[in-house]
Amino acid sequence: MNDALFPSIDVHAHVGKTVANNIGQSVEQMLRRMDEGGLTQALLSPAAADRQVDGLRDTQRMNDTVAEAVRDHSDRFPGGFGLVEPRHEEHAVTETIRIVDELGLLGIAVHPMLEGYYLDTPLRVEPIFEVLDDRRSFCLMHCSPDPGSGESPAAVRAVVSKYRNVTTFLGHAFLTEKQLKEAAELVREFDHVYFDVAYQSDPKLTERLVSEVGSDRVVFGTDQPFYDPAAVHHSVLQANISDSDRRNILHDNARRLLDGRD
Numbered sequence: 001m002n003d004a005l006f007p008s009i010d011v012h013a014h015v016g017k018t019v020a021n022n023i024g025q026s027v028e029q030m031l032r033r034m035d036e037g038g039l040t041q042a043l044l045s046p047a048a049a050d051r052q053v054d055g056l057r058d059t060q061r062m063n064d065t066v067a068e069a070v071r072d073h074s075d076r077f078p079g080g081f082g083l084v085e086p087r088h089e090e091h092a093v094t095e096t097i098r099i100v101d102e103l104g105l106l107g108i109a110v111h112p113m114l115e116g117y118y119l120d121t122p123l124r125v126e127p128i129f130e131v132l133d134d135r136r137s138f139c140l141m142h143c144s145p146d147p148g149s150g151e152s153p154a155a156v157r158a159v160v161s162k163y164r165n166v167t168t169f170l171g172h173a174f175l176t177e178k179q180l181k182e183a184a185e186l187v188r189e190f191d192h193v194y195f196d197v198a199y200q201s202d203p204k205l206t207e208r209l210v211s212e213v214g215s216d217r218v219v220f221g222t223d224q225p226f227y228d229p230a231a232v233h234h235s236v237l238q239a240n241i242s243d244s245d246r247r248n249i250l251h252d253n254a255r256r257l258l259d260g261r262d
Helices: 027-037 056-072 090-102 122-134 153-160 177-189 203-213 229-237 243-261
Strands: 009-017 041-046 079-082 107-110 138-142 167-171 193-196
Touching: 009 027, 009 056, 009 167, 009 243, 027 041, 027 229, 041 056, 056 079, 056 090, 079 090, 079 107, 079 138, 090 107, 090 122, 107 122, 122 138, 122 153, 138 153, 153 167, 153 177, 167 177, 177 193, 177 203, 193 203, 203 229, 203 243, 229 243
Parallel strands: 009 041, 041 079, 107 138, 138 167, 167 193
Antiparallel strands: none
């Protein structure tokens, strides 16, 4: 198979380093990793649970880094996600507005389990998603099989059922059979929610997602640098699906959604 026939947009690609294990990458390292893995483009997002010693200013610096990379490498990064801390309360709302209106980013990435809050906590979460919904923004939403994580499919439902103008990429929502089935129900029920194939390397799993929801509801993500992007890429290229399905997942679905925003 000629990989060059299948351009890609990685919707789940992080820059920065996590506090817990100091794993991460710079923008330059990401570009090298993409080239090595045959990946065409990526939507950047800050590493979840990154440095917060300096509070809101740390968050702003991470968002500025993403916005600068999108400006400087627009051919490789057609968009990006910011990060907000709901614990910053009204300042998180202000930063969400800055992310979209001033920095020109797509929306936000959320990973509640690592960031210390719960998606189904309306007081903190809803003001942020009201901003996103008004602007028809995007959200990269990490999902966990743990019902107490704050990002389980049930917690995700509390947000996506209410904010239907927010295009949502649901990351690694297939780590258990129960999580996969519940997440598939969300994708089938809400046309603004998409499976993201990040954090796996099994072509059979890619095939399963296509069989569950159709290739037009699955997007390519890797969760780099926390997972090998080339391995996730392989899981799509080697899956027993049609070339049309492959193009949908790797590129066309994300491109259509980005074009629809313009």
